[in-house]
Amino acid sequence: MATTRPTPPDRPYHHGDLRRAIMSAALEAIAAEGPAALSLRDLARRAGVSHAAPAHHFKDRAGLLTAIAAEGHELLADALRLAGDLREAGVRYVRFAREHPAHFQVMFSPQLLRPDDVELVTAQALSGAALRDAVAGVPDRDRGVEARLAGVAAWSLAHGFATLLLAHNLDDALDGGDPEETFRELATTLFRPGGGADTP
Amino acid sequence: MATTRPTPPDRPYHHGDLRRAIMSAALEAIAAEGPAALSLRDLARRAGVSHAAPAHHFKDRAGLLTAIAAEGHELLADALRLAGDLREAGVRYVRFAREHPAHFQVMFSPQLLRPDDVELVTAQALSGAALRDAVAGVPDRDRGVEARLAGVAAWSLAHGFATLLLAHNLDDALDGGDPEETFRELATTLFRPGGGADTP
DNA sequence: AACCCGAACTTGTCACTGTCCAGATTGAAC
DNA sequence: GTTCAATCTGGACAGTGACAAGTTCGGGTT
Incomplete structure (x- = not known):
């Protein structure tokens, strides 16, 4: 039957x-x-x-979001690991935010996550290490900038750009141009990889 | 009775x-x-x-958040209007985020807002103009940096720093130090107000 | 002074959501 | 072939946002 x-x-x-x-x-x-x-x-x-x-x-709504955040940190760590210099790491940071906007949003919304989750914490350690490696790659040239400050500066710049980009706050300024290329220019002029001032 | x-x-x-x-x-x-x-x-x-x-x-949940965002943009515009130079505007941006974390969060979460709300749009115009004024204050010195790029760079730096700060991602790097002072140092070295390279 | 009109607030209701629970179903290990 | 643990189901409950209709009240008009 x-x-x-x-x-x-x-x-x-x-x-x-x-x-x-x-x-x-x-x-x-x-x-x-x-x-x-x-x-x-x-x-x-x-x-x-x-x-x-x-x-x-x-288990939970927070559990789902935590899993997403953990996956995001792993993806970000992978992306940064392949960067040559600090500027390129920034470009990859911005690209990651564009290609994985959902991951990116959740990763930096601690209010939505289980902060003690093991997978999340280990994944955060991964991406954190990748970030630190990227910064440590250029210790000699700009000796005027303390390493700690340089790291915070680079991360802030990339993170702010990515965040404003996703929130559509840079639409006017970019005006259709490629965001990653814009960021590359921006990082170049700001961090002056040659070590000098404005090239005349 | x-x-x-x-x-x-x-x-x-x-x-x-x-x-x-x-x-x-x-x-x-x-x-x-x-x-x-x-x-x-x-x-x-x-x-x-x-x-x-x-x-x-x-009216709505979105209505409440939109009202908060509008108020936030007005407060931010007021704060920026009193800034002397661009660097100080950045410091004030960071300070605003610390003093009004709820406003700050909501202002940059367009998913939660009514984008067409009149009060919000006019308030956004206010803070946007204040930002542009702050950038326009230093047009001569760094001629190497195109004005548009400089604006995006400054905003990205301040916004990224503020965002990471609120999400407690800079707790280690700051280690108890004053965030605004750290940002001031950081902005100083990055934007080199003197126009030269690292002061030896 | 009485009125009244619209703003401010209330109660009631509906569909929907997250979370917990006890049970049904299944593939796989043994 | 049986057992077992993981996977999934259906039901229930409290809490939420939104809507509708009624109640209270202050301030301006006459």
Whole structure:
């Protein structure tokens, strides 16, 4: 006898890769409408599972966002690891923010995360180390700038540019130009890789 | 005959300045737990009014946040107007973020706002003009840096520093030092107000 | 002085959300 | 082939934002 099947005909009981599916849907939704508009039930609907299914993989709303943030830090660490000099690291930082806007937003919204999560903390350590390495790459040339200050300055510049970019605050100033190229120019003039003043 | 009073004894029917009370409570809550954790009903409870009272002043959750953002832009414009040079404007930008963290967060979260709101747009124009004025104050000295780029660079630096500061990403680097003073040093070395290279 | 009109506020309601719970289903280890 | 743990389901509950209709009140008009 054919028992009644409450679930749609073809879909199997087990999704297969629900964790990934939920995360992908979440990234899409966050990129489009921000983390605040995220609904776990809506993600479950999109993945074709019951409303309580996501909880088994992420426990929590904060758990999902924490997983996203951790993944983001790993991706950022990978991206920075391939940078030649500090300026190029900045360019890659900006590119990362553009290519992974949802990750980027969540990574720097500590209010939404579980700060003690093990995976998050280790991933943060990864990206932090990558950042420090990028800064340490140019210790000799600008000796006038204390290393600590230089790191903060470089990070601030890249982070501010990326943040303002994602919030569409630079649309006028860029006017259709390539953001990464603009940042490269900007970083070049500001940090003067030659070590001198304005080239006359 | 004394009619039954559903409201607590002393509280008058009209609050007096509910709009301000709701905004203050909202700013406190946002500074403590972020905009996502904000609950209109909770704000109403804190102000001692019914759960639907805030809607009359702000219409919406987005309406409340938009009002906060508009106020923030006005405050920022005021703060920047008093700055002498560009570097000092940056310091004031950072100070504003520290003194008004809730405003700052909301101002740059366009996902939470009504972008077409009249008050918001005019307030944005105010702060935008103040920013542009601050940049225009130093057109002669660094002729190597195109004006447009210089503006983006300065804004990015200050905004990135402020953002990372509020998210507690600079706690290690600052190590208890005064953030504004650190930023001043940082901006000094980076923008070299004398126009030369590192002073030997 | 009585009126009244609109702003401020209230109660009630609805759909929706996050989270918890007990059970059903399944692949895989043994 | 049985057992077991992971995965997923359906139901329930409290809390939330938004809307609608009614109540209270202050200030200006006459």
